Amino acid sequence: MENYIFQTEWGWLIAIYLFLGGMGGSMVVIGYLHHVRSKENHLAAWGSLIGVVLVALGTLFLIGDLTKPERFYLVFLSPNLNLGSWIVRGSTILTLFMIFGALYAAPQIKYFSWLPWSKNEKAIRILGFIAAFFGFLTVMYTGILISMAKGVAFWQSPALPMLFIASGLSTGVAGMLFVNIIQGMRATGGRRELHFHWCHQLSEWDAIFIFVEIIVTFLYLYIINAASPEAAISVKEILWGSLSVPFVVGVLLLGLAIPLLLEYLHITKGKTAAEIVHDKGLAKPCILPIIAATLVIIGGITLRYVILAAGIKTLIPVP
């Protein structure tokens, strides 16, 4: 057999971009769901705003990876634009996401309360729905983008976008947990207990997404391993080969197993809202979810990097 080679064209910059797209898009999805459920928009607004900022930051990484960053506008304005390319589709999704995300989040924040629709709850809800829709498309697109690259068999699986959705939502919840805790630390009395309650709720959501992500990870690796010899090499490399430390330790252990355990401990053994009345701040009673969220984010970045780095190029047998 011919010696196999790893793709090196897409590295850290693209991994960070895929991660930020997944986390930022999900923060608006989670923020909107929280908004609808709690009938409260303070957390949703700041979370969505940070989500939009993260995606905007991600696009800078994407542009920075181009060999001609100064011509990035050609993905919209090229005279021969290829509407079938997932870079064109993705750039459009990202742009619409950032526009609607900003329109949804901004009027709920006091500095932008002068915006005409800031008092119209119905208009904000509709904008939120559209923003969450494009947020979800953003998360999904990051997986579709790489699964459409025909030169790397390891990526050619419908399970990969599913994995990126599960991981994206889990990192999005982690981001919302941080926003929630920062807001809760500044709040007093009943508001503080409310934020503690949300911390509980977000921990539950995170546990569900992590659980789904573990199952999808297993299914993805198990099935792609049997799909082609190239993909089998990729699976071998991430489980036992050159990428086993970042994958097994970084993704499986730190990014999935430990956070799930911590969220579980917080949900079952953590304090109740009544018990935290005399505690100071919110960091101490929510310490387990805070550690879990940090680990989930580290795991999310590592997962994107490992998936990219494990891409083995097509094997070409001698005719």
Added chain:
Amino acid sequence: MVKYAMVIDLRSCIGCGACIAACDMENDTPWEEGERRTHVPRFTFGEYPNVTVVFVPRLCMHCENAPCVTVCPTGASYKTEEGVVLVNYDLCIGCKYCVVACPYDARYVDHRKRAVDKCTFCYHRLKEGRLPACVETCVGHARIFGDLDDPESEVSKIVRTSATKPLRPDLGTKPKVLYIPKVKVE
């Protein structure tokens, strides 16, 4: 219509690398950086004294279903009427999607052009009625170039009479570079 194709006769390739040098001089590729449009990897089968060495010249396959053209956002990668896959360097932004999409590892980033580059079948020479530089220089006549739509061309005759094979036909890319295999020791 014209449909350009190349047949590579693996029985005649001696691995001299003249095609690589000719390509570099003709197309001014920065090949010393590993950025080149054609290369000739060597494979060994069997054990001494029953050994077969096979050189497999590689270049862009100019696929009919070119995955690089499908993914290119700006239309910088495109296919001409004659079926030649080319890159418009002014439109290429260097996203490298085509490089990861190409199953044949035929593309690379040319750091001098700041764009993706690849074999063009020496399109500029074809327009002048000349052969690609690698074909013209090949000492063993291992690279045969011509028009598949012309039944009298040498490539058409070879494709009709010999068992030519594309690389990885299972991918559905329909390459227009075909190989005549060499008999290997068992």
